[in-house]
Amino acid sequence: MAGKASKLGPAIRLDNVTLGYDRHPAVHHLSGAFEPGSLTAVVGPNGAGKSTLLKGLAGALAPLSGRIAAEGEPRIAYLPQAADIDRSFPICVEDLVSMGLWRRGGLFGRIGDRRRVGEAMAAVGLTGFEARPIGSLSGGQMQRALFARLLLQDAGVILLDEPLTAIDARTAADLMDLVRRWHGERRTVVAVLHDIDKVREVFPRTLLIAREAVAWGDTAEVLTPANLLRARRMLEAHDPGAEVCERAA
Numbered sequence: 001m002a003g004k005a006s007k008l009g010p011a012i013r014l015d016n017v018t019l020g021y022d023r024h025p026a027v028h029h030l031s032g033a034f035e036p037g038s039l040t041a042v043v044g045p046n047g048a049g050k051s052t053l054l055k056g057l058a059g060a061l062a063p064l065s066g067r068i069a070a071e072g073e074p075r076i077a078y079l080p081q082a083a084d085i086d087r088s089f090p091i092c093v094e095d096l097v098s099m100g101l102w103r104r105g106g107l108f109g110r111i112g113d114r115r116r117v118g119e120a121m122a123a124v125g126l127t128g129f130e131a132r133p134i135g136s137l138s139g140g141q142m143q144r145a146l147f148a149r150l151l152l153q154d155a156g157v158i159l160l161d162e163p164l165t166a167i168d169a170r171t172a173a174d175l176m177d178l179v180r181r182w183h184g185e186r187r188t189v190v191a192v193l194h195d196i197d198k199v200r201e202v203f204p205r206t207l208l209i210a211r212e213a214v215a216w217g218d219t220a221e222v223l224t225p226a227n228l229l230r231a232r233r234m235l236e237a238h239d240p241g242a243e244v245c246e247r248a249a
């Protein structure tokens with residue numbers, strides 16, 4: 001199934017990137033790199049620009065200035081925040097998971113696809129849920145189904161926006177096992193998380209932002225009390241009505 005070994009993810013480089021909406025910068029002047037095969041948590045207070053950054057990395061939001069570049073043309077799998085996913089869409093779990101195969105030749109388009117979907121559902125503990133409408137799933141079950149879809153996407157870059165929000169401890173542990181597996185397969189994984197303990201436990205690298213980078217590096221060096229305090233203060237000091245960025249590009 002998806003998840004063959006040594007699927008080396010690319011580096012993603014940010015060169016003075018500013019992202020925002022209607023010319024209002026949400027996060028600005030980010031420079032640095034997600035190294036090939038790295039596993040990075042993006043951390044910061046509410047409104048810090050974490051989701052905005054992920055949208056930029058996913059190609060769903062073009063930078064207002066600066067450049068985001070990935071080596072080659074990697075397949076990118078993106079899990080938006082649960083709140084952004086329409087669960088009233090009338091499809092069953094198996095069809096949702098199968099969408100992970102679309103870019104590789106269609107919904108059950110190839111011999112073995114049905115088996116791969118079954119394996120992905122088993123990997124997330126959802127065997128037996130194939131025919132259930134997605135609207136009937138619990139939040140945790142829905143997140144498991146979305147991770148099964150990610151498994152099938154078999155992407156070099158995996159972007160996860162708050163994958164553990166409103167998820168119980170057991171499900172969180174199962175989903176983090178999949179994240180570790182992707183890291184073991186050397187995919188480039190970036191996840192927005194609020195659970196600092198989980199970040200320390202699972203993520204070797206962390207980018208701490210508060211509308212700009214506060215620190216980016218090894219998790220233990222980034223998540224210091226001083227940096228976390230600085231991030232909070234930077235966001236509190238921010239004027240949300242700021243029109244354009246005053247700092248020179």
Ligand SMILES: Nc1ncnc2c1ncn2[C@@H]1O[C@H](COP(=O)(O)OP(=O)(O)OP(=O)(O)O)[C@@H](O)[C@H]1O
Pocket residue numbers: 021026044045046047048049050051052053240
């Ligand atoms: N579609 C949008 N249109 C206009 N402004 C937006 C839009 N999405 C986000 N913003 C603004 O951009 C800023 C950063 O938002 P973003 O969602 O990236 O933060 P976040 O760090 O992910 O926050 P949270 O932890 O609360 O999810 C906020 O001030 C937010 O109001």
